[in-house]
Amino acid sequence: MKDLEVIRASSRRAGILTIGGVLIVIASLFYSYFQLSTLEKSIRAKEQVLREYQTKIRKRKAEVEKQKKLAESSQKEAGVLRARIEDLKSTQGSLLDFLVSVTDKNKVSILGSDVNWQAVEQQLQELPAGSRKNAILNAILLAWKDVPFSMGKESISSGFDSPRFLRYVLGTVGVHVDSKKGESLSVTLMNRFEKTDTPKPGDLVFFKGQVGNFGFIIAAVADKFSEHVGIGTLQKVAPLQILRLGNINTPYFPLRGYYRVRYPDEK
Template structure:
């Protein structure tokens, strides 16, 4: 009897352990299912995010391509404008009545002038040089003390007129020559750049030019202006001016309104 009781108790324990083991397995399977379900949802969420990012990348690629095409169009337009500008400059020089006066001095490297002008960024400095060239083309006479397209110019008044066309005003000071006012207004520099002013000492007072291009030496600079009645407005090499007869006073840095 004792053996039978012992066997029954052992059977009960085994059955209980089997049930516990079964429940553990079921719980493990349920836990794994829950975990897998969460993982699958997480994977689906990641897929949605990746698809959204892919769509955004595709849209970004389209935008970049549009910008690239627009940039190509703008570059093409700029190249066309540069070509037109150079053609107009060549036209102005070619149609001048050379039997009367040539606006282009014989020692001027016109190709280099155009290259430097073309390399300048758009702005008032570049516009001032272009305005000076256009005024030189009009064959305006040298008239001492005058300042106007119809009335004529003397040297410093031509420079003031050009600066005024781009919004840079220089007022006359009582008792002071305009050339001196201009030299006092702008900082004297050793290394000029296109659009700056250069002055020379004349037989009476001073005269100056606005630089259209600069070279490696004083004689290679090219300016636009006039110095006397027999030499109306023109584009001239500074090497033709800078002589013991007309000594160099200096170069003066013009700070244009859009450069401040």
């Protein structure tokens, strides 16, 4: 009987151990399942992130290719525009040379004999497009038309005096100067614009005359004042001309100063 009880006790212990082992195995399986599920979720999340990055990379590549094509197209267009600009500069230079060459030199040349026309032309070509450049070109065209000096007049048909010529030219590009009662127009112009020691093409210069003041619009500047070039009318016997300002600045016609013109398209 004792042996039977011992066997039964051993069987119970073995059963308990077996059940415990089975429970441990089951618990291990559940643990492994949950761990694998977590890993799978993590892997899927990382795969999703990877897909998103791949999508972004594809979009970036497509955008880069698009920008590259735009850059190549813009470069080609820029080349075409540069060629057109050079053509326009060449045409402009040819027209200016033509205007100077076809005047009646037996009567009066619009270009002073000692004016360095090539230097003037180069500065005009280098000026950016805008009101300042247009004002100078308009002044040259008016000089080419052989408009006479006419005191107190302000039209192409009747002629100009010096300050009215300047006002007319400025008016063609939107710079309007009204006369003031009891004040000469030359003084009004000098008061309207700021005096400067560093003139540039398109600014004004005034000299003291025997009666009042007269001025020119500057067409080109040089290192020396005597080489500056202006467009205007000097006296009754001469129409509009392009002259070297050093020939005017004498004790007879002393310099009053340079005046900076602010054109509508300039800040």
